[in-house]
Amino acid sequence: MKKIKIFNIALTLFLINGCMPAGIDINVKPAESRITVSSQIVPQRFMFVSLTKSFSPLDPITTGVTVDSTGLNKFLVTNALVTVSYNNQIDTLSMFTPGIYISSTTLLTNYNTYTLNVTEPSTGQQVSAVTAMLPQMQFDTVYPVIVRNAADTIVKIKYVLKDNPNEENFYVVNYILKQSSSGANLDISSYFNSGSNKILSTYDLLNDASFTNNVLTNESILDVRPTDSVAVEIANISKGYYEFLTAFKRTGNILNSLETEPIHFPTNVQNGYGYFNAYFPNSKIFYLGQY
């Protein structure tokens, strides 16, 4: 009986799959390696700019979904001349760690325009980007709601936002979820020190169309446990970065992985990739065990 079963399986596989022919090698010309820019503002204190280099999909670094630090190091841009100019002033950023440049003297003021210039002496590559500082956005109200029923416990974050009707605005609402590895309630004191706890994140993108009479009352359901904690962060972002994040979000849609059409990422970096931003995020942290 067992032999018959094995024969059946073998026959079926043979008939259905036949012989799988070897694939055919093809040549695809790789894109030129270029500098990639990303940035972050720590309100009233620092401007961080991270610089990496794009690489070939054939590089071993691409074999894993997550980039490990060893593999990443050779793609970090070190010894670059990085400046930010604004209001007829030029600040030079210093390297904080390989690939991360920092300025603590740059005056970070709403609606100021900042121009980033990067020159990498070893390759002669130069990139530049321009961005504007957007004013900080505040939640009108934000709070978690925990719905407990027999089958499941659902965690929602409810918030109300008011939009400035006189300008076209774009917002990102980030949810940074910290999962307790022990199942115990998380400590409030060290939110960004994850330790053995798992950090997950998700985000909503909003534009003027999301608001009714300039007010948005929204709720998001999060995949968290009542013992976890959630940081909710709102930021007023540029239209270009909004489009970048929209494309970013679409790459994560599993249904789109069936799609054969590409997603091109918009950039404001001349001769490079990524996005140069200057915005003030505003965060609220909730320890769900307290609700």
Next chain:
Amino acid sequence: MLFESKMKKNLLSFCIIIACLTQAYSQKQYTISGTVSDSANGETTIGSLVYIKGTTNGVATNVYGFYSLTVPEGKYEVVISYLGYQSQTHQIDLKNNITLNSKLKSSENTLKEVVVSSESSREKEQVRSAQMSSIYIPIEKIKNIPTIGGETDIMKVMQLMPGVKRGGEGQNAMYVRGGSGDDNLILLDEAVVYNVSHLFGFFSVFNNDALKEVTMYKGGFPAQYGGRLSSVMDIRMKDGDMQKYHVDGGIGLLSSHLTLQGPIIKDKMSFIISGRRSYIDKVFKLASGGNNVLPYHFYDGNLKLNYKLSDKNRLFLSSYYGDDILSASGSFIDGGFSLGNNVGTLRWNHLFNEKLFSNFSLIYTRFRYIISAEAAGNSFSAKSKITDIGFKYDFSYFKNSKNDIKYGVLFTNHSFRPNIVNSSGPISEFVKSEDGKLIMTQELAFYANHEFDATDRIKLNYGIRQSQLLTAGGRLYFNPEPRFSAAFTINEKQSVKLSYSKMVQYMHLVSSSSIALPTDLWYPVSNKIEPQFSKQWALSYNYLLDKIKTTLSIETYYKKLSNLIEYREGANLILNNDYEKELVVGKGESFGFEFFAQKMSGRFSGWVGYTISWANRQFDALNQGKTYYAKYDRRHDISLVGSFDFTKRVSLSAVWVFSTGQRFTPITGMFVMPNSSLTSVDMLPIYAERNSGQLPNSHRLDISIIIKSRPNRKYLKWTGEWSFGAYNFYNRAQPYRVQIVGNNDGSAKYVAKGLFGFIPFIAYNFKF
């Protein structure tokens, strides 16, 4: 008001054209009319030639087997011929209008070339006719062509024709003359079939046992057809045997089929019922020792009734029903999907007189899908459906042997009900229940077409289709679609033809994938999304190699496409009622040359097709507004199809195809970016320009050997045939996707992979 006035003006013009056409050429003559059918089963033949021997006066039977030939009084030899049948000659002393019904005998059991009179033949008619860019295939002539699983598939046979490019490996999708996959109108006994695929596109829904023949138009579209930009595939079902009962069936590796037909009232009323079911689920269950590892199957059924009410009236009822079903039940989740078509047509043929033939059709089409899942106290289901109900009234006026006028009207009410969602349990917090939005549109079209012999050498065919659609939002689209074709006969073996067609498409397929998924849905145009247009010009040279009954044609075309619809990059189309935001509008063009040599009669039959073509697209919102190659822009396509009868019982068929590699958008680089909350870093792809990459060329040989048994007269005249063969005989990858594969030294490379390799098949077909 503007639309109303425009509409009235166009209708008036339309009526004037009809009136002029029907008044033309008044001269007293007599008419020979009747039907041509198969003597063995009474099945009417489409496109049989009826002509006066020694002249070029002749006509072809219409899709109901009817003909009408008007000539001056006199004595004539009337010849009736049809591909694969012995010709008949009738001596006629024509003094009055007469009815001449003819029953032709099949030449199936002879290995000789079919004897067809030298004055005319199907091939000569092809050379002389003004119709161009069309492919006509009797199902009997393609049943030996090898395909995956051993079951000949009409959609895959059409992919072997010049100008028709196939989609992914094994898929039914067709891209005709630079068009998109949803630009093809597929009709089964006049009803639109929206989903032509079983098993994610690997099988078509058409069961050959129930089909009579197929005609495909790639250009030079007759005015009675419309609604799609690139092609029309008119599939006709068999009518059912009027004389005797018989059964056809077949057992294959993946599915089996059975057909029963016969008279209900002899020579008056017949039926044909046909069914097919796949047993992939059973095969896997058996192989895995009873585990339902692939609980998927499809089935379909065709039914047709045919009733001769009188010599002048006939009724047909045609129906198709089919489903693809996946039904999984496990310890964690129960669910699956069901999707399928249901089409039906009730037709009434009426002969007003020997020159005026009419057909009135009531047409129903429904396509729907249901996806459902249940797990841990949650249940979810999503449904979508499209339903068309309408009528068509066609008239054929056979003025004389040189004038043939067709006109008619078509009305369809389209009802779209996408994304009906039901959810319960905690999941209902995430996925809200929705009733789905009902979208209704009404489409109306009038047409008139006049085919006539301007001189002995010049045939003209001109017409107009006046289509209009009222959207759900109340906007009226109103589009005249002129059609023209002409043939200049150089001599009886050579001709030059040209044509122009404008086509309008009022609906589009919203698909999230390059394979046929259950969630693919048709949507109508709206107030925002306007109809798509194509304008096509074609020129051909045709040559008949009379001695070997082979027609050659070289054809060139140029097609301009406007208001084309594509999706934004990364568009989310699943269960998206606001999908219009994901659409972008652009334009395209295509041009090319096609070579086609076809021999459909004799011991050796087959064809050679070669296409060299270009197709591009331009969308402001895609590829930075730059023009790019269409996805199925493949420079060269070659198909060699041959079937040879060694003896009456043994035949060999082979298909060899070559295609330039398909376009794709390669990932040429990667970069890393932190996410918006700076909690992780993601690798993001850098794509080259849209469709700038090209997969390797593909070529493949499929073969089959048919061995027929001797008829067994003791047991119900049982005859059987074994079919052995193989798909992709020399096992070459048919590239359809690109993967990055690691080498042993730690480096990596791009590799194009195929889906199937060498697949043998065996099937047994029988009839009694």
